[in-house]
Amino acid sequence: MSICGIGIDHIDIAKFKSVLEKRRERFIKRIFTEKERELAGQKNFLMTLAGRYVSKEAVFKALSPAKNSGISWKDIEVLNEESGTPIVTLYGKALELFNEKNMKKIFISISHTNTCAFAMVVVEKD
Template identity: 30%
Template sequence: MGILGIGIDILHLPRLKLALSRRPDRFLTRILTKAELTDFEQLKTELHGEVAHDRAVRFIGVRWALKEATYKAMTPRHKLTWQDVTVYKDQGKPCLHIPEKEKFGIGTAHCSVSHDGEYLVAQVLFESPEPPQ
């Protein structure tokens, strides 16, 4: 089992806010999968006011940055699209769901996100699959 690829992305959240202000529906349906859109709608119903807006931007930012890092980790081997990767949480930790990941030669996927103020950074590491015993 070796490292298949590593990707990293940094995002300036005010830039994302600007992009969202232009055509939010088009932007969201391009970037988020159906499962992520469902999670996003759930988040919006749970929160209100300025806190809700900041959390919504961070929610989208995490997915954007992780998908960008995923793309970088797989290039040039494969060029995954926004819709090829779903970001979800498992016990508070971000995780990636890539249907048929074996088709892309991906074994285990690791990811991490950190944010501070106006910046968010995401990193993805893919391991190659374990050889059959």
């Protein structure tokens, strides 16, 4: 196995909060899957969604799609295993690209401070 993609992203929590305050329902429904929205309702809503948002950005960067790839926000879903470990599931165009590039595994780490959310993604292929 070899590394074929790396993605890193972060966001200021205050900035993310202001976006949510302006366009909350529309933004949340456009960006997050139903399961991600359910997860956010069970935990610290703001931090959970901020972490998922930067995770999706980091996955997108690691996949390195062409400009007009057609990948939507909901093609990338970030949930947690029972242990709490974050896990990425791809759908639609993101999954097609993953398979076309013979990618095999996605590793993800999400972290938060009081002011920022961060995510790092590494993608492996054969």
